[in-house]
Amino acid sequence: MADDMGDGRAIRVVIGDAELGSGAAALLDELVNEKVASRLAAQDATLWGPDAEAEASIRLSWTTLYTTSRPLIGQIENLRAELRAEGVDRVVLAGMGGSSLAPEVIAATEGVPLTVLDTTDPGQVADALAGDLRRTVLVVSSKSGGTVETDSHRRIFAKAFADAGIDAARRIVVVTDPGSPLAELAEAEGYRKVFLADPHVGGRYSALTAFGLVPAGLAGADVARLLDQAAAAADVLSADDADNPALTLAAALGAAHAAGAEKVVLTNTDAGVPGTLTGFGDWAEQLIAESTGKQGTGLLPVVVEKPDAPGFADAGSGATPVAIGPLAGGATVATGGPLGGQFLLWEYATAVVGRLLGINPFDQPDVEAAKRAARSLLDDPDQLGSGSPPSTVDGPVEIHASAGATGDGGLTEVLRDFLDTVPERGYVAVQAYLDRLDDASAALLRSELARVTGVQTTFGWGPRFLHSTGQYHKGGHQNGIFLQVTGAHERDLEVPGRPYTLGTLQLAQALGDGDVLREHGRPVLRLHLTDRAAGLAEIIRAVQDLRV
CATH class of the missing domain: 3.40.50.10490 (Glucose-6-phosphate isomerase like protein; domain 1)
Known part of the structure; x- marks a missing residue:
């Protein structure tokens, strides 16, 4: 990942369509006048109405993770050094949803190897098992530990380690919530290390918690820089003014939805450029779909391969083509900036879109x-x-x-x-x-x-x-x-x-x-x-x- 300026304004959102910009401007004024950004940064759980307040009150700690996740940096570095001293340098991640998507995009963007298991296909799991187990550490990542796919992977790898004469407990690292069944199991089994994540962060908003940082950091990603990038963006994203990129993005998506564009088509437009956010659309897909797709409304993310792929330049009136990178290829909205900042940008914007759509962006009822x-x-x-x-x-x-x-x-x-x-x-x-x-x-x-x-x-x-x-x-x-x-x-x-x-x-x-x-x-x-x-x-x- 290329070095980025410390100025939070490196995070940017551009609306390239005059009609959409006009519709967004009215919503932007509303969001600024209601001080939505600063209230969100202050973790005001009333932003989404009384029905959502109870859930929102325990799901807003993601707004300060660029500070509260700092202690993880040293823990990750120390464990990585220990493992490498033992000849263990291959990281396999067993996780689903937010537990796999964020570390996958972090590792891919940084260009470090991370084997991600978010599948139940026996052939794909068998291929992961076929790697050198003597060099392998398994990160089992689940808020509850009850995720059936992740539990299956843990069981399969534990047996494979034992069959190879390897102490499985020394090769399994856990990321979970405090007090979860997985935390209790890890203690009972004596697993190598347990990282406890902030329980007041939902899975799809957890990119900057232990769920995102531990697997990627053990694989070699510079997670300190990631937090620096988010910190640099935080002041701008929490400001109640019309230059706030998160409010601009939320207003654009909200205005487009009101006009009938219920789909958001995402693609990278700077492929091949140093620092390109590799696979970012897959992470944003979960954030947008799970946060907004409920009560018969929402934004459907459509991740496409490149700017000239079918569905992007020819998106039509039912979709908004959004570029991750420069405004190109028919995009009407573009976002730019380093990965840590863009994580926070899209989290802020998605939460605000929830307010505009009148839904709770922190539950997943279906x-x-x-x-x-x-x-x-x-x-x-x-x-x-x-x-x-x-x-x-x-x-x-x-x-x-x-x-x-x-x-x-x-x-x-x-x-x-x-x-x-x-x-x-x-x-x-x-x-x-x-x-x-x-x-x-x-x-x-x-x-x-x-x-x-x-x-x-x-x-x-x-x-x-x-x-x-x-x-x-x-x-x-x-x-x-x-x-x-x-x-x-x-x-x-x-x-x-x-x-x-x-x-x-x-x-x-x-x-x-x-x-x-x-x-x-x-x-x-x-x-x-x-x-x-x-x-x-x-x-x-x-x-x-x-x-x-």
Whole structure:
């Protein structure tokens, strides 16, 4: 990451569209007059109304983390030095949602290696296990410790360490909330180190807590500089004036939503420039979707590959293209500045957008529904089986059609029927319950579907997206249709001490989420790949054939 000036005004927001700027100006004046920025910095829990006050009162410590997280710096440096002295220099992170997305973008932006496990795909987990365990430390990161994916990873790695003759307790580091079941387990098991995070910070606002800093810092990122960057931005972001970048961004997004632009399309426009924020859209995606997507409203983040990708320059009136970097590629809003400052910028702006939309930006009332559905399937193996029988089969692709797809004809016709169900101003969500490394070509489906349909299209790796856009899918604007892609496993992994394998858990998560989406009246089509590589190629071919 390139060195940045200490001036907090290095954080900047530019509105490049005159009409949007006019609408934002009125909201900006309102926010300034109501002293929203300084009240937020003072952790005023009344900003979002009486219904949100109780939750907000225990979720606002993120505004001062650039100060309160300072003691972590020395602890992280000391542990990293100890580990390296023992020949341990490979960091694997087991975490979901805010516990994985922030450290991943910090490590990627800094260019330091961090293996992130936020998957239940047995092949991807097996690949992580295949690394040199004698050089490996596992960071288990969860506010509660009850996150099923993270607990599964902990169990699998603990056994692998033991099988390799390695003291597992010395190779497991925990990040959790004080008094959590995971904290109690860590003490009972004698794990190497327990970092206790601020319990008054929600997961998606936790980038500058131990959840973001510990894994990235152990991997070699300069987390002190990250806090310096946030501190430099704090005074500007808490100021009640029209030059406040957070208020400007919130006003722009709020005005766009009021005008019908309920989607925010995000991309980096400075790729290749030193200091580029690598993967920042994936972090912002969770923050925006979980914070705003509820009560039938919200902003749907759509992360695209580059400024000329389908859905950005041609975003249309239903979406606001936002550049992370210079105002380019058709963007109407751009944000700039160093990573630590941008974390704080987007957290401030998202919280303020919650006020503008009249919702509580700190709860996630619909996330638990998919978890309950998955648990129900795991508790009834006969019900789970291998899923319902396919409607039809097209080569290596089993087609599981439901509402919105007839199942008649080949794959192209099924997709055509399914995509015809997109409502006006709706969106397509591609959900790939696959290996995001070995099956990376699945991500091509986003741009191909967006190009063919002209419809805003999101892409998420399952179950990663369940802790991110999953809230919006059930609680936000109900105009999405959902394409699930699942796949056969060449190998599966037992979860020690649990009556299921990773592959079984992965399928239960897909089927459970699909059931919840159908209960919300949304069309769901599941394509199961009996051969992953061949099946993905067949789906992409079928999508391209839709042009004919």
